Each structure stands twice: as structure tokens, then as C-alpha cells.
Amino acid sequence: MEFLREFWLFMRTRKRYWLYPLLILLLLLSALTVLTTGSALAPFIYSLF
Amino acid sequence: MKKRLWLFKGLAVLLPVLLLGLAEGFLRLFGYGQDYRLFVEDPQHNGFLIMNQHASERYFTETANATVGNFEPFRQRKADGTFRIFVLGESTTIGYPYFHNGSFHRWLHYRLMHTFPNRNFEIINLSLTAVNSYTVFGFGKQLIDYEPDAILIYTGHNEYYGAMGVGSTSSLGGHPALVRLVLKLREFRLMQLLNRMLGGIRKTVSGENVDLRENLMKRMAADQQIPYGSEAYHQGIEQFKTNLNELCQLFSEHHIPVLISNLVSNEKDLKPFISAPGNAAQSAQEQFKQAQQAYAKGDFKAAKNRFVRAKELDLLRFRAPEAINQVIQELTAQYPNVTEVDTRAVFERYSPNGILGHETLLEHVHPNLYGYALLSDAFYEALKKRKLIAADWTNELSLAQLRQHMPITSVDSLKGVFEMLILKEGWPFNEPMPPEEKRAKTVEEQLAGALVVKQLSWRDAMDQLLAHYQNENNPQGALQVTEALSLEYPYDPGFYAQAGKLSLSLNQPEQAVWHLKKAFDLEPAFPTAQSLFISLLKLDRPDEALVYLRYAAAHNETQFSLTELQTFVEQLVSVKNRYLTDTTNVALSNQLAAGYLKFANADGAAKYVAKSLRTDPRNAVALQLKSQLQAIKN
Structure with missing residues (x-):
């Protein structure tokens, strides 16, 4: 119990240790999604084949 | 204390993975997103699999653009x-x-x-x-x-x-490893959610309506x-x-x-879509022109080379x-x-x-x-x-x-023609549609037209075409449509049975047997077995007929006993097997002819009478059988 309480305290005060990796991970995933998006032309071209 | 601090730091770094895992679990629990595996159980055929209609969505940024393929069922256990x-x-x-x-x-x-x-x-x-x-x-x-x-x-x-x-x-299209990573990640519901959110933002920024104007398309192209x-x-x-x-x-x-x-x-009948200006050696249009000139002169080798070169230089890489x-x-x-x-x-x-x-x-x-x-x-x-x-x-x-x-019906063929007219009217072909002919459209044209504009499904178009041919008393047309349906739905015995009946009505017993066998394999039934053994005896295939005759005798739905016929066919098979090892034995061929004659199978009898008379033209029994046959025919 003591361990968990201390860990919670640590998380509240040192947000960068868990919040930053979470943000970085989400940003990376978003970047990958955006960079592999189909071009605006794609839907028109798709109808050709 | 220092040890504990490091432990906390480690756990904190791992926390995002845990949080994302939890989010993924929640999304799955509440049924968000799609399962992209290739096959799912066919809801219409127990024990069969079909292609998952969502399997393609993984490859398209906008799932609305994802194309859907065929749903051809196959057995879970081969x-x-x-x-x-x-x-x-x-x-x-x-x-x-x-x-x-x-x-x-x-x-x-x-x-x-x-x-x-x-x-x-x-x-x-x-x-x-x-x-x-x-x-x-x-x-x-x-x-x-x-x-x-x-x-x-x-x-x-x-x-x-x-x-x-x-x-x-957009930007990472040229990196197969990254593209594959993204495709793999799209399996996760969290990634599907992220994709949808980003798509929503994109739409809001660029405006909801997509501009379909040709100029815009040309510019983008x-x-x-x-x-x-x-x-x-x-x-x-x-x-x-x-x-x-x-x-x-x-x-x-x-x-x-x-x-x-x-x-x-296409090499010779499609001019390059987009050609680079200037330098003739790098201009697809110029190469195409030179190819046409070589073709007109009869220099086909040079023409081929230049047509292919024109395709290679075409800046719009559709080929x-x-x-x-x-x-x-x-x-x-x-x-x-x-x-x-x-x-x-x-x-x-x-x-x-x-x-x-x-x-x-x-x-x-x-x-x-x-x-x-x-x-x-x-x-x-x-x-x-x-x-x-x-x-x-x-x-x-x-x-x-x-x-x-x-079995390609006129509707299938016309559908292709109409689809092409629509396709070629737009970019990048820009070929105007020919003026509509002023005449009443045939049923086939009407159905194909409705099929192209998706007013009708293919199945409905075929059903209506079949009804039309049946009303017109056109069994050949009806047979073609029924065969087309049996090819599309290979696990439906009804279409094979119907094709078998139509083949019989058209006096095509070989074809009838082929269809009826398929129907029987899928769903054994007395009427199919009956049609099969009759047709097979007519075709002088008693050994094959026996299989269906036995089934028919065991599941007899008529008041007539098939036992006598079964005994007769068993004897016929035995005689025929002996005859096949001694084809000049006139006594055996006469016996086969007499057997078929007893059950009024004139075709089978005629075949063996002819064989007997070829071996012995004066054989009295064969001559007598021949006159009996002629009497039946008259």
C-alpha cells in the first residue's frame, strides 16, 4: 500500500516520465497516419481501375 | 531510496503502453472499429468461409473509398x-x-x-x-x-x-517498410480511432465537399x-x-x-495520357505518332518498339x-x-x-x-x-x-459496353458519349443499363432475363442464364437441376448429365436420380446409371417398382463388361441391343445392332432386332 501511495505521489509530481512518452507515442502514430494518407486525387483515380 | 526512484521511473515509462493497451481493450469491448482478417464465416452457408467485406478497409485512408470484392464461399474444411x-x-x-x-x-x-x-x-x-x-x-x-x-x-x-x-x-508512399508498419498498426482499434479523428480534422480544414470539377482533377493529376x-x-x-x-x-x-x-x-489504340513537352525522344506523344507512322508503313517491329516506348514515357502511369x-x-x-x-x-x-x-x-x-x-x-x-x-x-x-x-449473357456483355461509355466520357479519356439511338431498347439493354447505374443487382438482372426467356419460349437463352447462375452460385443445386432439365428439353443429354450430376452431388434427390439414370442409359453408360438407379430404388417416390429395371441394368453392366473385352462377339452385342430394346431405349439398341451388323452383316438375330427397331421408329 505504501509502495502504491509513493508511486502515485511520484506520478503526480514527475509527470514528464509518463506523460511525455505517452504524448510522443501518440504524436508518432499520428505522424505515421498523416504521412501515409491517400492523396486527394486517390478517390478519383480509384474509380478508373 | 535511490533504487525505489529508479523503479518508479521505469514503471512510469511503461505506463503509457499500459494505458494504450487498456484503451485498445475498451474499444474492442465496446465493439468499436473493424476486424480486418481476410475470411469470416459465411452467414448463408454453414461450414463455409467468405471474404470479409471489411478486409480491404485497412488499405484505404478513407474507409468509404475501400473497394469490395467477390464473396465466393469455400468449405472451412477442404x-x-x-x-x-x-x-x-x-x-x-x-x-x-x-x-x-x-x-x-x-x-x-x-x-x-x-x-x-x-x-x-x-x-x-x-x-x-x-x-x-x-x-x-x-x-x-x-x-x-x-x-x-x-x-x-x-x-x-x-x-x-x-x-x-x-x-x-502523401509522403511515405515510397517506403514499403513504413507503409507495412502503418498497415499492421491499422489492425488496432486505437489506430482506427486515431485515423478517423485525423480524417475528421482534415475534412473540417479542407471543407466537407470534395470538388469534382475536371480542372481540379487535372491539376491534381x-x-x-x-x-x-x-x-x-x-x-x-x-x-x-x-x-x-x-x-x-x-x-x-x-x-x-x-x-x-x-x-x-493497350499499345496501339490508346494514345499516351500525359506527355512531356519538348524533346521528341522523351515525348510519349511523339513516340506514339512515330509508332503510328511505322504501323501505317507496315514496319511492325519498329511500330511495336515505339508504341511500347510511348507507354513507358506516359507521365500518367496507369499502365x-x-x-x-x-x-x-x-x-x-x-x-x-x-x-x-x-x-x-x-x-x-x-x-x-x-x-x-x-x-x-x-x-x-x-x-x-x-x-x-x-x-x-x-x-x-x-x-x-x-x-x-x-x-x-x-x-x-x-x-x-x-x-x-x-455462359456469358447478352446482359453481361452489354453491361461492359455501357460501363466503358461512362468511363471514357470522363477524365482522362474525355471521349463524348455517342448520341442515343432513337429506337426501343431490348430487354437485355434495359437490364444492362439498370445494372450499370446500380438500379438492379446482378442476381435480379439474371432472374429477370431468365423470366423473359421463359416467357419468350427460348430454352437456349434460359439455359445460358441458368448456367451463368450456377457458375456464380456453385453450391446451389437448384440451378444445376434446372440446367439439367433445360438441356434435356433441348435434347442435349451429355450436357444434362453433367448438370444433373452436380445437382445430385450437392443434394441427392429422387427426381434428379431418375433423370440421371434415364439419360445415362440412353447414352449407353449403364455402369454410371446403376449408381443413380440404386439410389432411386431406395428412395422411390413413384408407384412403379424399379427392382426389375435394377436387375436388368446389373445384367447389362455385366454383359457390357464382357463385350468390352471381346468387341467382335456378335452374341454379346445382340444381347445388349435386345436388352435396350426391352426398355424401349432405341438409341442404345441401334448402336449395338449396328455393331453386330458391322461384324456379321447377315446375322439373323441382328437383322431381326433391326426390323423391330424400325417398327418402333415407324
Whole structure:
């Protein structure tokens, strides 16, 4: 119990240790999604084949 | 204390993974997103699988753009003696613009079924329009567990502009490893949620309505130009090579035979879409003009070279460059289980002066019905050469017979014509539609028109066409439609039984037996067995008739006893077996003739009377049987 309480305290005060990796991970995933998006032309071209 | 601090730091860094895992779990628990696996259980056929309608969504940024393919059911547990083929590829592979029985795999299926009537074939086409080697790779690697006997591949034309292709994807299109990572990540519901959120933001920023104006499309297409030898050009080839190589390697490790076709495209009857200005050697338009001049002069070798060069230089890469065919050739040299299907050679053989054009192709890449028959022939010959199905192919249906008998209805054919008129009216063809003829449309034209604009489903169009032929008392037309339906729905015994009846009414007993056997195999029933043993006795195949006669006797639905007939046929089989080892024995041929005569089978009796009289023209018994036969006929 003591361990968990201390860990919670640590998380509240040192947000960068868990919040930053979470943000970085989400940003990376978003970047990958955006960079592999189909071009605006794609839907028109798709109808050709 | 320091130790504990490090432990907390480690746990804190791991927390995001845990949080994302929890979010993924919640999304799955509440049914958000889609399962992208290739096959799902067929809700209409117990024990069968079909292609998952959401499987393609993984490859399209906007799921609304995702194309849907065929839903061809196959048994979850492969039945003994079944030859299972999976087909992978793009729009040509699925038979655009005809689809259904226009597709090459259906021509191949029909031919194989008639060449090997006692084998069961499952040909499952997993091709989709607008996809390229990423989808072929993604689908292909999931096939290992489904016991394929062969994989057929026709792909490459969509490499640049197909889903996730280098010409249709924003920035990372040229990096196969990253694209594959994204495709893998899209399996996660969290990634699907992220994709949808980003799509929503994109739409809000760019405005909800997509501008369909031609100028806009032209401008965007200009941004997508891929010059010959450019970085994007090479990235497209590399993307194709990477995906196909890994797929061939995987199939090779599992000893699965792969037949991969080289690609065909229009050479002489399609001018380049976009040509670079200036320098004649680099201008697709100039090369095309020179090719036409060489063709007019009869210099076909030079014409061919320049037509191909024009295609290579076309900046709008809707036709695969020659380098793609080169990759295919290299793969077949690298992997012993991979065979090159030389479709190009087949098309060249059937094209004037070996130059591909409108004789076999509708526009830039899609074959016409003749072309699809040729494409099926190329695969058929490759299967034969590899002796994959059997060593003996002597009773085969020839290409000419296939073209004559393949059940392509007028509606299927017209649908292709209408679809082409619509396609060519728009960018990048811009060919105005011919004025509408001022005459009443035929039923076939009306149905094809409704089919093109999606007012009718293919099934409804066929049902209405069948009803029309039945009303018109056109059994030949009705038989063609019924055969088309049986090819589309191979597990429905009703269509085979109906085709059998129609064949009998048209006095085509061989064809009737073929259909009725299929119906009986799927669903044994007394009426089918009865039609079968009668037809088989007429065809002098008593040993085959006996199987169905026994079934009919055991499930007799009439008041007449079949026991006497069964005893007679058993004797007939015994006499015939003796006769087959001693074909000059007149006593035996007379016995067979008399037997058939007893049950008023004039055709069977006449056959053996003729055989007796050929051996002994004065044989009294045979002469007497002949006069009895004539009396029956009179």
C-alpha cells in the first residue's frame, strides 16, 4: 500500500516520465497516419481501375 | 531510496503502453472499429468461409473509398479431392467492367470443371479494384492456413496510383517498410480511432465537399505525374519487388505453387495520357505518332518498339512499365515453385502483327471478353504445363469450345459496353458519349443499363432475363442464364437441376448429365436420380446409371417398382463388361441391343445392332432386332 501511495505521489509530481512518452507515442502514430494518407486525387483515380 | 526512484521511473515509462493497451481493450469491448482478417464465416452457408467485406478497409485512408470484392464461399474444411485455388490481384483480375462470369477465373473454372468433370474445384477470387501489391501481399500472407493447391496472381498496373501506392500516398508512399508498419498498426482499434479523428480534422480544414470539377482533377493529376526513370518511378518498382518477393518467398517456404502472370496493356489504340513537352525522344506523344507512322508503313517491329516506348514515357502511369514484367520474370527465376504465366505472348499471338490493341483490350489495361478468355487460357496452359491438377489432360475443353459454351449473357456483355461509355466520357479519356439511338431498347439493354447505374443487382438482372426467356419460349437463352447462375452460385443445386432439365428439353443429354450430376452431388434427390439414370442409359453408360438407379430404388417416390429395371441394368453392366473385352462377339452385342430394346431405349439398341451388323452383316438375330427397331421408329 505504501509502495502504491509513493508511486502515485511520484506520478503526480514527475509527470514528464509518463506523460511525455505517452504524448510522443501518440504524436508518432499520428505522424505515421498523416504521412501515409491517400492523396486527394486517390478517390478519383480509384474509380478508373 | 535511490533504487525505489529508479523503479518508479521505469514503471512510469511503461505506463503509457499500459494505458494504450487498456484503451485498445475498451474499444474492442465496446465493439468499436473493424476486424480486418481476410475470411469470416459465411452467414448463408454453414461450414463455409467468405471474404470479409471489411478486409480491404485497412488499405484505404478513407474507409468509404475501400473497394469490395467477390464473396465466393469455400468449405472451412477442404473436402477430399478438391483442388483449391486462390486468385490475387487488381481490377483486371476481378474482371472489370464485367465482373461475375466475365472474370478470367470464372472462364478458367468453367473450363476446368468440364475438362475434369469428376474433380471439385474451388476458385476463390480475392482481387479488388484500385489495389496494388500491398494488398496482394497482405491478403496473400493470410492464405497459408487455408490449404491452397495453387495461387494465381495478376497484378502490377496499379502499383503507382493504387491504394498505398507511391503515386497516391502523401509522403511515405515510397517506403514499403513504413507503409507495412502503418498497415499492421491499422489492425488496432486505437489506430482506427486515431485515423478517423485525423480524417475528421482534415475534412473540417479542407471543407466537407470534395470538388469534382475536371480542372481540379487535372491539376491534381499534374501533381501525380511520374516521369520515366524518376525517383517515384523507381520507388514504385521497388515497392512491387519488395511485396511480391516476400510473398513468393513465403509461398515457397510452404511449398505452395504460385502462377504469376506478366501484364498486358493497350499499345496501339490508346494514345499516351500525359506527355512531356519538348524533346521528341522523351515525348510519349511523339513516340506514339512515330509508332503510328511505322504501323501505317507496315514496319511492325519498329511500330511495336515505339508504341511500347510511348507507354513507358506516359507521365500518367496507369499502365505498368516494362520493368514490372522484368520483376515478375526475375521472381520466377528465383523461386522454383513460382511459374511465369506468359499472358503477353498469348495476347500477342491473337493480336494483328503482335501489337496489342482494341481487339483484346477495352481501354488502357482491361481486356474485353475475348481478352478475358485469353487470360484464362494463359493460366490454364500454365496449370497444364505444371501438371498441377492431373497428369492426363486429354479430355480437355478447347479454347474454341470454351468461347462457344461459356455462359456469358447478352446482359453481361452489354453491361461492359455501357460501363466503358461512362468511363471514357470522363477524365482522362474525355471521349463524348455517342448520341442515343432513337429506337426501343431490348430487354437485355434495359437490364444492362439498370445494372450499370446500380438500379438492379446482378442476381435480379439474371432472374429477370431468365423470366423473359421463359416467357419468350427460348430454352437456349434460359439455359445460358441458368448456367451463368450456377457458375456464380456453385453450391446451389437448384440451378444445376434446372440446367439439367433445360438441356434435356433441348435434347442435349451429355450436357444434362453433367448438370444433373452436380445437382445430385450437392443434394441427392429422387427426381434428379431418375433423370440421371434415364439419360445415362440412353447414352449407353449403364455402369454410371446403376449408381443413380440404386439410389432411386431406395428412395422411390413413384408407384412403379424399379427392382426389375435394377436387375436388368446389373445384367447389362455385366454383359457390357464382357463385350468390352471381346468387341467382335456378335452374341454379346445382340444381347445388349435386345436388352435396350426391352426398355424401349432405341438409341442404345441401334448402336449395338449396328455393331453386330458391322461384324456379321447377315446375322439373323441382328437383322431381326433391326426390323423391330424400325417398327418402333415407324
